[in-house]
Each structure stands twice: as C-alpha cells, then as structure tokens.
Amino acid sequence: MGFEEKLPGGVLLSSVEALAGWARSSSLWPATFGLACCAIEMMATGAGRYDLARFGMEVFRPSPRQADLMIVAGRVSQKMAPVLRQIYDQMPEPKWVIAMGVCASSGGMFNNYAIVQGVDHVVPVDMYLPGCPPRPEMLMDAILKLHEKIKHEPLGERGRRALEQQGREVPALTGSNR
Numbered sequence: 001m002g003f004e005e006k007l008p009g010g011v012l013l014s015s016v017e018a019l020a021g022w023a024r025s026s027s028l029w030p031a032t033f034g035l036a037c038c039a040i041e042m043m044a045t046g047a048g049r050y051d052l053a054r055f056g057m058e059v060f061r062p063s064p065r066q067a068d069l070m071i072v073a074g075r076v077s078q079k080m081a082p083v084l085r086q087i088y089d090q091m092p093e094p095k096w097v098i099a100m101g102v103c104a105s106s107g108g109m110f111n112n113y114a115i116v117q118g119v120d121h122v123v124p125v126d127m128y129l130p131g132c133p134p135r136p137e138m139l140m141d142a143i144l145k146l147h148e149k150i151k152h153e154p155l156g157e158r159g160r161r162a163l164e165q166q167g168r169e170v171p172a173l174t175g176s177n178r
C-alpha cells in the first residue's frame, strides 16, 4: 500500500492494520481466469444460486491490473504456466492466490510431464482447496478463510518479516515452465 511504511509502530499501526485488513478482505476482486473443469464450479459460485456478491466479490475483472485475487481453477499445463505467471505479475500488490482443486494444488491425477505438479511452482499460493472438482460451497469456504487471513495480515516491515518467515516468495520459473 505504501503509506504504512511511514507510520510509527504501536497502537496507531495496529488500528490501521485492522482497518486495512477489513477493507482489503471486503473488496476482493478476482481475475477472470479459468483453466479447466474446476472453472465451471467457480462460475457457478459467482452466479445467482451461490451469489459471491454477498461478499463484495461478484466483479470478476477481465484485466489483471484491476484484480487482487487469482483463483487458479483447473490444471496448469507447462505451456500455460508462463501466461499464468505474467497475469500474476501484472496484478498490483497486495494480491492473493487460491489453488482450486487437486490439479491446481498438486497436479492431481495428471502425474505427467505436460502438467505443472502444483501451481505453487509458478506463483505463491495462499489457500489450497482439495476436491475434484471442489463444490461452490468449498470455494466459498476457502474464500472466507482467506478473508480471515487477510484481516490479520500485518503491514509494512512486520508484514515483510512475516512473509519471509512463511517462505512465501515468488518462485523463479525454471526450464520446463519458463
């Protein structure tokens, strides 16, 4: 965000952190990005029956520059990995990633050279979602858990230290998925 760098520590920073966490978690805009069958469930989650609008999230953005959440819905092929990474890099900070389904989380049943064995080889993942495919209720549960995580994320120097401790770094693209 930037302004938190200028703030002194203590009560003021805690209040700003709480306010920023609440604002960020209440206004997540996902990137419009579906890769395979899991994307059908993601679309169903945004439609009338499940209604992501209840959480201020119905606006799936067609531009990564307007999105702060990437839901990786489906298996990631080696060919798609650099495209996915480019979209992630174009999203402004702060940003979060949900790996939706076993394929995105670990490659799932596609244990072969064509599929990335977990999207965390390409982008840092905040929430892993099991299932093949996960139902909309499961995606909503993951989103609500991510909201809680965002609400308690520290800002500024403390935030940087927390990310370092978690080892949450943007992975370097290696030969096969560059």
Ligand code: SF4
Pocket (backbone or CB within 6 Å): 036, 037, 038, 073, 074, 075, 100, 101, 102, 103, 104, 108, 131, 132, 133, 134
């Ligand atoms: S987890 Fe299942 S539903 Fe999702 S992309 Fe893989 S095969 Fe398709």
